[in-house]
Amino acid sequence: xxxxxxARSSTAPQPSVKVILTSADVQxxxxxxxxxxxxxxxxxxxxxxxxxxxxxxxxxxxxxxxISAFEGVDVPVGVLDITLYRDDLRRHATRAIGPTELxxxxxxxxxxxxxxxxxxxxxxxxxxLDALNDVGRPASVQLAVLVDRGHRELxxxxxxxxxxxxxxxxxxxxxxxxxxxGADEVKLYGGDR
Amino acid sequence: xxxxxxxxxDLDAATATRILxxxxxxxxxxxxEVKKLPALRGxxxxxxxxxxxxxxxxxxxxxxxxxxxxxxxxxxxxxxVAKGESLKDTALTxxxxxxxAVVVRHPASGAPHRLADWVDGSVVNAGDGTHEHPTQALLxxxxxxxxxxxxxxxxxxxxGDVLHSRxxxxxxxxxxxxxxxxxxxxxxxxxxxxxAQALAPGTDVSYDLDAVLxxxxxxxxxxxxxxxxxxxxxxxxxxxxxxxGLDGPRMRRLPEHAIVMHPGPMNRGMEITPEVAxxxxxxxxxxxxxxxxVRMAVLYLLLGxxxx
Numbered sequence: 001x002x003x004x005x006x007a008r009s010s011t012a013p014q015p016s017v018k019v020i021l022t023s024a025d026v027q028x029x030x031x032x033x034x035x036x037x038x039x040x041x042x043x044x045x046x047x048x049x050x051x052x053x054x055x056x057x058x059x060x061x062x063x064x065x066x067i068s069a070f071e072g073v074d075v076p077v078g079v080l081d082i083t084l085y086r087d088d089l090r091r092h093a094t095r096a097i098g099p100t101e102l103x104x105x106x107x108x109x110x111x112x113x114x115x116x117x118x119x120x121x122x123x124x125x126x127x128x129l130d131a132l133n134d135v136g137r138p139a140s141v142q143l144a145v146l147v148d149r150g151h152r153e154l155x156x157x158x159x160x161x162x163x164x165x166x167x168x169x170x171x172x173x174x175x176x177x178x179x180x181x182g183a184d185e186v187k188l189y190g191g192d193r
Numbered sequence: 194x195x196x197x198x199x200x201x202x203d204l205d206a207a208t209a210t211r212i213l214x215x216x217x218x219x220x221x222x223x224x225x226e227v228k229k230l231p232a233l234r235g236x237x238x239x240x241x242x243x244x245x246x247x248x249x250x251x252x253x254x255x256x257x258x259x260x261x262x263x264x265x266x267x268x269x270x271x272x273x274v275a276k277g278e279s280l281k282d283t284a285l286t287x288x289x290x291x292x293x294a295v296v297v298r299h300p301a302s303g304a305p306h307r308l309a310d311w312v313d314g315s316v317v318n319a320g321d322g323t324h325e326h327p328t329q330a331l332l333x334x335x336x337x338x339x340x341x342x343x344x345x346x347x348x349x350x351x352x353g354d355v356l357h358s359r360x361x362x363x364x365x366x367x368x369x370x371x372x373x374x375x376x377x378x379x380x381x382x383x384x385x386x387x388x389a390q391a392l393a394p395g396t397d398v399s400y401d402l403d404a405v406l407x408x409x410x411x412x413x414x415x416x417x418x419x420x421x422x423x424x425x426x427x428x429x430x431x432x433x434x435x436x437x438g439l440d441g442p443r444m445r446r447l448p449e450h451a452i453v454m455h456p457g458p459m460n461r462g463m464e465i466t467p468e469v470a471x472x473x474x475x476x477x478x479x480x481x482x483x484x485x486x487v488r489m490a491v492l493y494l495l496l497g498x499x500x501x
Contacts, residue, residue, distance in 0.1 A: 081218070084232040084493075094498030096211065097218045134227040 020165055020173075021186035026146070029162035030059070033144055034066035036160050041111055044073045046139070048110045050080045052128055053098045055117040058179035059146060063115060076103030080114070080135075085127035102135060112138040113159075117175040119145040122156035147186055149173045197309045197316045198491055201327045201366030209371060213335050215490035216483070222259060223486065233262035236496050239292040241283070241308075242319070243269040243299045248457055248481055249319050249329075253296045256488035262496070265292070280304060284311040293496055297321070315495040323357045323421065329456055330363035332487040334371060336476050337411055339483070340452050345372030350405045352378040353415035353437060353464050356385055357422070360456045361415055362392060369393035376409070378402050379437060382426040402437055406446045413454040414439055414464045430463055440466040444474065452476050 021029065041047045044067050051060030057079045064077045081098040089095065114128050125143060132141060144160035149167045163186070165173060171190045178184050195203055204212070222228055238257040242250055250266070257264045267287075269275065274283060280299070287295060294315045297305045302322030309316040320326040338344050349368055355361045355377050365375050369392075376397040377384055389396035399405050406412065417433065427433045439453065447453075453465075453475045461467050470477060 084230045084497075089232060089497055090499050092498050094494050097215055097493075099218060100221065130231065134229065135225060 015190045018188045019185060020147070020188050021163060021184075023178075023184040026162075026177075026184040026186065029146065030062050031066055033160045033162060034063050034070060037063065037113060037144065038067060038071055038073075040142075040159070041113075043071060044075050046110050047075055047113060048103055048105075048107050048138075049075055049077045049113050049115055050102075050107070050128075050132075051077070052114060052116040052124060053079060053081055055146075055175055055177050055180055056115045058177050059117060059144075060113075060115040061179075063113075063144070076105055078102045078107075080128055080131055082124060082127040082131050085130045087123055087127065100131075100135070107132070107136040107138045109137070109139050111140050111142065113142045113144055115144045117146045117177075118173050119143070119148045119156075119158050119161075120151060120173075122152045122154035125156050126154050146175060147173055196495070197305075197318075198327050198495065199305050199309060199316065199318045200325050201330045201363035201370070203327070204331075204367060204370060206370050206372075209331070209334070209367060212331055212487065212490050212494060213338060215494060216331075216335050216486040217339075219259075219489040219493070220483070220486040222489075223482070228259055229261060230259060231261050232493055232497050233257070233260040236262045236293040237265065237291055238262045238294045238296060238492065238496075239265045239267060239287050239290075240319075241267045241287070241295055241297045241299075243274070243297075243304075244320070246298055246320070248484065249298065249326075252481070252484040253317075253319060253328075253488050253492075255485050256492055259485070260489055260492055262293075262492065265290075280308065281311055284308050288312045288314075294492065317491060317495070320359050322359070323362075324359050325363045325366075326359040326456075327363045327367070328484070328488055328491060329360050330367040331491065332480055332484045333360075333364055333413065333454060333456070334367055335483045335487050336454065336480050337373075337452070340476060340479075341410060341450065344368065347373040347410045348408055349373050349375045349411040349413060350378050350402075350409040351375060351413045351415065352402060352439070354383045354417050354426075355379050355388065355415065356383045356426070357418040358415045360413075364413065365389075365392045365396055369395060376405055378405050379415075380427050380433070402439075403443065403446070406443060407448065409447060410451050411454060412439065412447065412451065413456075414459075416456065416458065417460055417463055434463055438462075438464050438466065439469050441468045444469050444472065447474070454480060456480070 049060040051057035060077050064075045079101045081100045083095050083097045142159040145158045146162040148161045149165045174187045176185045292314050296317045296319050298319040299321050302324035304321050305318040351361050378399050389398050455477050
């Protein structure tokens with residue numbers, strides 16, 4: 001999960017902001033992951049892309065579009081909302097649930113590639129695996145992320161990583177996408193280094 | 194988010210819409226192989242029923258179980274209530290058992306409001322006397338929205354025994370919040386004077402069903418509640434059926450798209466004929482299915498997060 005920078009008083013030192021990926025970089029990274037998926041899934045046969053809201057959903061659609069452009073394969077795309085499977089539901093006010101849209105062919109027996117923007121603690125992915133379990137039985141599950149910032153709290157790793165960013169826990173990574181935020185960018189906030 | 198759901202008036206338009214949107218997502222669970230979500234794992238929901246009920250109790254039970262909550266069913270028959278235990282003592286017992294939510298149905302109007310002062314958990318009113326039944330109003334609104342695509346601007350006729358109907362009261366409150374135009378229809382003896390103004394200004398009253406039907410998008414038939422009638426409110430059942438019952442010819446006077454609703458249980462032949470109840474316009478079975486989704490949404494929004 002990406003977090004926005006914490007609000008600070010004006011007397012505190014200004015947090016540093018560093019652009020990690022520009023719009024062009026994001027595009028190249030998506031292209032590369034699309035190629036990698038094609039390579040590792042024998043041309044994306046029997047494969048389904050499932051985006052995790054919010055920003056995983058447009059990323060999954062972009063990957064499908066690139067895969068289609070490269071090899072003319074139409075990969076089914078869906079959205080998997082994981083809100084009800086989170087392990088921190090009780091720590092926050094009730095969260096709104098988003099839609100879950102599975103492709104018409106379902107996911108049974110398919111190779112499912114979960115798509116998210118940032119891989120951090122791994123808890124979101126754990127929730128997604130639980131959610132997946134309740135909606136069908138895929139043959140296998142893979143994980144694609146735009147950014148891996150480390151600090152895993154669970155034994156989870158990604159199969160496709162756009163960019164590894166070594167971070168400290170004081171820092172936060174913010175991904176913005178044209179579909180949800182108006183522009184493509186990945187920024188690293190904070191740390192006051 | 195609200196802590197209790199006691200009245201249709203507890204909900205503003207934004208909260209009510211949020212419940213209906215959440216219910217729409219919950220409804221997709223019913224079509225899955227595994228009809229279970231882990232959101233309320235480890236929470237306890239007590240169904241406290243002082244009055245007979247089949248569909249509401251089962252509906253709440255199914256909703257809580259689909260969200261993985263533990264459900265304790267308590268009915269007044271065969272419990273300490275039969276030995277004379279008061280509502281307050283029962284409430285304190287439930288409190289001691291750690292109930293996170295109490296779903297209560299009670300013959301006395303206002304009982305859930307009292308209960309809300311005594312327990313720490315959330316209280317959901319599942320029907321109190323002749324007062325309110327807010328989850329029924331929510332599922333009715335959900336049914337209208339899924340059949341007709343909207344609620345704002347709809348003309349809704351609520352027909353029959355308004356005097357004894359908690360469904361009518363909650364519906365008038367909720368539907369006017371959501372922008373529908375409600376007309377209460379029934380014999381003058383069964384529509385309290387000034388009820389429309391008292392509940393929601395803008396609500397109409399009519400004593401002539403045939404005049405109201407051609408302008409209605411939704412007709413909601415109410416059950417004639419004989420168990421609450423200790424007076425003669427109309428001369429005979431046949432006369433009531435003739436003037437206020439919905440039969441085939443009356444149904445055909447409705448606009449093409451209009452739907453017919455009934456909260457159940459029905460008195461077939463009294464307020465509704467089998468021809469109407471079993472017609473494609475009737476949403477009666479749909480209402481039951483929607484009830485589970487709506488109650489899942491209510492329980493999730495009350496208990497799903499840390500709202501204290």
